[in-house]
Amino acid sequence: MNRAQIKKAASCQAPLRASEIAPAGLVEAGTSVEFNTGDWRANRPKWFKEKCIHCLLCWIACPDSSILLKADKVKTSVMTGIDYGHCKGCGICAKECPVKDKAIIMEEEKK
């Protein structure tokens, strides 16, 4: 299924017909990126780039694959932000952050 088909399949208004879907409920790999769990958040992680030591401890701890990384010039991974589309706001990243003056803190999510 492509992005548009997944959207259609999951839509309440116009879900797909049996003739339009693969047998046995087969699902293509990785499609859940299309599902927003960011709106579950009651608390929102706030990342301070300047305080971050890029130790990646928040990244390895995150249950929701929501710490974004990229390779820098020396090809070592650095944190670039938070995937708010999937982050559920558990606060594990803030808690695990080893920087004394935390590089991630939790704030109330403004709806």
Next chain:
Amino acid sequence: MANLKELSKVPERLAGGHRLCIGCGAGTLTRQTLLAAGNTPVVVTCATGCLEVSTSVYPYSSWKKDSFFHSAFENSAATMSGIEAAYVALKKTGKIKEKINFIAFGGDGGTYDIGLQSLSGAMERGHRMLYICYNNEAYMNTGIQRSAATPRGATTTTEPAGKVKPGKEQHRKDMTEIMVAHNIPYVAQAVVGDWNDYVTKVQKALSIDGPTFINIMQPCPLGWGTKPEDTLALGRLAVDTNIWPLYEVENGVYKINKKPKEKKSVVEFLKPQARFKHLFNSNPKNAEIIESVQKITDAKWELLLKREGGK
């Protein structure tokens, strides 16, 4: 020893958008498992349960790079036996050439209880698979029912604490030792909260040509009544109180991976959790339960030390 900089070069293999609860340790350990698998493809099976339902709600799948298969509750290991046998057969006839790793997940219900027979059979037959029990100590997916992994004194919805009962009365069964008794090449205990220990264990297990087993304690904010952000810290506390020692048994040889410098009382682990809250009321019977948990924790630790010493 695993290295975070190296691990971060492995493409993310668990997609966001899964429906695990906020702060669920299963998300963390699954990501770490797949990162530990490196660039070798993996086929994953999973027993019915939290991890399975949360990562495969039609038409969504959080398994980004790997094939994921679920058939039923009690048969993650048996199902993987078939997949691994298919791999061996197709490799023999030259239809498959590459190396593929096989990881079967099961919760504690799917491992300690309903899936024990199928796991035992698969391990005894020697299939090359890593079986990971993500152990949150009760049937969390269906609403915190008691399992054989539930510790003494915990309240669950099928053995709740009440006026005459203190929650679960029995100590949990020692699944890790049951797997050791299968004489498989590698058995380990791990915890969500010590990524380095866990990733190293997964890497070691996957390098072995045979059946391997990791029992990873996974704190569950919903079932344990804890704060979502404390999931990893609580796991570490289980280790520091000797409630859940980190150790591995490689070809029958025991190695304790972490020995707490100063032993903490089990109370430190029990107290922050709502499932043990009733143990801290004025009823003297409950004090006895805490005492018995301390006692068995100490005894098991002593036994483990002895086993490590080869005595």
Next chain:
Amino acid sequence: MIKPIYSKGKIVAKTGNEAMAEAMRQIEPDVVAAYPITPATEIVQIFSQFVSDGIVKSEYVAVESEHSAMSAAIGASAAGARAMTGTAAQGLALMWEMLYIASGLRLPIVMAEVNRALSAPINIHGDQSDTMGARDSGWIQIYSENSQEAYDNMIQAVRIAEKCMLPAMVTTDGFIISHCMEVVETYPDKDVKKFVGQYKPQRALLNTKKPYTLGSIELQDYYFEHRWQLAEAMNKAQDVVLDVAKDFAKTFGRKYGMYEKYKMDGAEIAIVVIGSTAGTAKVVIDELRKKGIKAGMIKIRVFRPFPAAMIAKDLAKVKAVAIMDRADSCAGTFAPLYTDVAAALFAHNEGKMPKMENYVYGLGGREIAPEHITAVYDKLAKIAKGKAKPSNKVEYINLRK
């Protein structure tokens, strides 16, 4: 007595179990996962010897239960392998949960099933209560009258299953066929392999270039659509069964259909049976025909999908018909074959129905002798002449009430 038909065939003596194991050797599936159970044990026992002797390249997974046998077969099939298993009675019952999953996931597993009575009381002998219980599981069901049919059906089942993306079970009656030595014509390995062909799954878990997720959770939104797809696959399976049978006849000379008609031309009274009892019934029918009694028989080969429209047509001109069930539904109504035939006649014949009787016989291996079948025809003859009425309840044969 089986007569040689295929020019390159070989006449051998084989029990039903040996015939099925022989077919499995020739099919040479990638994976066989099985657990021993009387009277099906021999099939996988013989097959495992083929594995141990290097005669087949298949992987044999000697699982610790039938539930795991079906689970492993499901895993292997989803992985992209051709997978088979074998079982009977309690073994099939233990597989129950997984039977529905095999079909729901559209995995073309082929099972050699030896019909045996279900406990309790525990009994090891033949009746069809085990597979009748699995009739709604989404598996194609092919029953065999003798060892030859068991052998031929196994070979055809692989192609049928893979074409339909449905699992299929081929059955024989416990001990009566499974353990009875008969003359069988087998075909050369090369020809069987060619007929069966290579398994080319649409998707395979082991294809790492196209990873996918199978076994997802579907709630009110899509479960129904996927279950309908399954029902629709079964609706279409009849054409596949007949196509494969046609090709089989062209290749090896033996003709098969959804069912066999025996002396149905001009028949006024008939019985509908499944399995080995058809052999006994044929002897009875020949005797009756000699006496001028217009008796016939329909022997069901393929019970799932049920050939409702065809059967309704073939029974339309019969005056009275007895449906012989080797399984009881204990439902306060009729036994499984009867209900399906009755529904078929009602739906397809515009209300024009023959008089119907339902007999349950042979449970737990209880003898069904020619005189029992003769008695059924006697009653049918009376009903046909208006001298008796159908009892409108299950009648039991050779039972001490």
